[in-house]
Each structure stands twice: as C-alpha cells, then as structure tokens.
Amino acid sequence: MSIxxxxxxxxxxxAVILLPLLGILGIICLNAEREPLSPxxxxxxxxxxxxxxxxxxxxxxxLKTDRAQNREVMKHLRVEIARLPQDDQEKIRIExxxxxxxxxxxxxRILPEQERINVITKMKSQAIKNYExxxxxxxxxxxxxxxxxxSSEAKAVANEMNKIFTAQMSPEERNDFWxxxxxxxxxxxxx
Numbered sequence: 001m002s003i004x005x006x007x008x009x010x011x012x013x014x015a016v017i018l019l020p021l022l023g024i025l026g027i028i029c030l031n032a033e034r035e036p037l038s039p040x041x042x043x044x045x046x047x048x049x050x051x052x053x054x055x056x057x058x059x060x061x062x063l064k065t066d067r068a069q070n071r072e073v074m075k076h077l078r079v080e081i082a083r084l085p086q087d088d089q090e091k092i093r094i095e096x097x098x099x100x101x102x103x104x105x106x107x108x109r110i111l112p113e114q115e116r117i118n119v120i121t122k123m124k125s126q127a128i129k130n131y132e133x134x135x136x137x138x139x140x141x142x143x144x145x146x147x148x149x150x151s152s153e154a155k156a157v158a159n160e161m162n163k164i165f166t167a168q169m170s171p172e173e174r175n176d177f178w179x180x181x182x183x184x185x186x187x188x189x190x191x
Contacts, residue, residue, distance in 0.1 A: 039069045039072070042056055042060075042076060042077070043072065043073065043076050048080050050084065050088055050091075050092055053077060053080055053092050053096075054095050054099070055099075056077055057074075057093070057096035057100075058097075058099040058100045058103070059100075060074055060077065061097065061100035061104075081093070090152070090153045093153060094153060094156045094157060094160070097157050101160065101164050102168070105164060105168060105169070105173075108173075116176075120176050120177065123180050124179050124180050124183065127183040127184055127187070130183075131186060131187045131190065134187050134191060142190075146191045149188070149191065165177065165181070
C-alpha cells in the first residue's frame with residue numbers, strides 16, 4: 001500500500017500544482033487583449049466579428065496611420081462592413097468614428113508642442129482644400145453630399161464631434177481647433 005500511495009503522491013502533487021496554473025493561464029489567454037492587426041493581416045482576413053471591424057476601422061481613421069496603406073485597408077473594411085445588415089453597418093461606423101476621434105485627441109495631447117502645431121496646421125490645410133473642392137462642385141454633386149450629411153449616421157457623428165469639442169477639449173485645445181471648425185462651418189454653408 002505504501003508503494004502505491006507513493007506513486008499516487010508523485011502523480012497527485014504535480015497535478016494539484018499544474019491544474020490551477022493551467023487554469024489561470026487559460027483565463028489570462030482568453031481575457032488578454034490581442035495586438036491590433038497589421039494592415040497586411042487586415043487585408044487577408046475574411047471572417048470578421050462586428051467588434052473587430054469597429055476596432056480596425058477606428059484604428060485606420062486615427063492620426064498616426066500610413067495614408068498609402070490606409071486607402072487599401074479602408075476599402076477592404078468598407079467591403080466587409082457592407083456585408084452586414086444596414087443597422088449594424090451604421091452602428092459600427094458611428095462607434096468607430098467616436099473611438100477614432102477620442103483616440104486622435106489623446107494622441108494629439110501627448111505630442112510635443114511643435115508636432116501638435118504641425119498636425120493642426122495640416123488639418124486646417126486639408127479642411128481648406130476640401131472647402132475649395134466643394135466650391136467647384138456642381139449643384140447636383142453638392143445635393144448628393146447634402147443628402148449624405150442629413151442621414152442619421154452623419155448627424156450622430158456631428159453630435160459626437162460637438163460633444164468632444166465642448167466637453168472633452170480644454171479651452172486651449174478649442175482655440176487651436178477653432179480655425180478648422182470655421183473652415184468646416186464655411187464648407188457646410190457652401191453645400
């Protein structure tokens with residue numbers, strides 16, 4: 001009986017130690033945040049969950065993305081989102097935009113002052129180019145844009161932008177962004 005109990009102990013003691021450790025490792029693996037997909041992985045992925053689409057779309061809209069690769073990724077994500085029901089598509093786009101705006105603001109806040117000024121200057125320059133492009137459009141093209149801007153999705157995005165501008169930005173940040181907002185408002189009046 002003692003030989004048998006000695007063998008049993010040799011098996012039981014490691015099992016008692018290893019099973020809880022394996023359980024803890026399993027829980028950690030299931031709950032750990034995965035690294036975001038690279039652009040190459042995004043383009044190769046075919047089976048998407050709505051949360052994955054939202055997260056990838058949000059990341060691709062943020063300030064620190066490679067524009068050349070970004071176009072291809074955005075096109076791929078639009079195709080994948082279009083496969084979902086209309087309500088899910090709208091929800092994903094709105095949530096992705098909200099997340100991208102919040103994270104972009106966080107990124108701006110941690111930039112050194114000169115880099116932040118450069119980013120804001122580029123944003124204003126882009127807003128001016130957009131305004132100039134809009135002024136050259138025909139009435140029919142402007143009407144199409146106006147129709148898109150009157151959708152519930154566009155209104156939700158504008159509402160979220162307003163919330164961020166008024167509630168999350170400091171007075172200094174609002175001053176920095178005011179010239180961009182003025183150009184945006186001027187563009188909206190042009191439509």
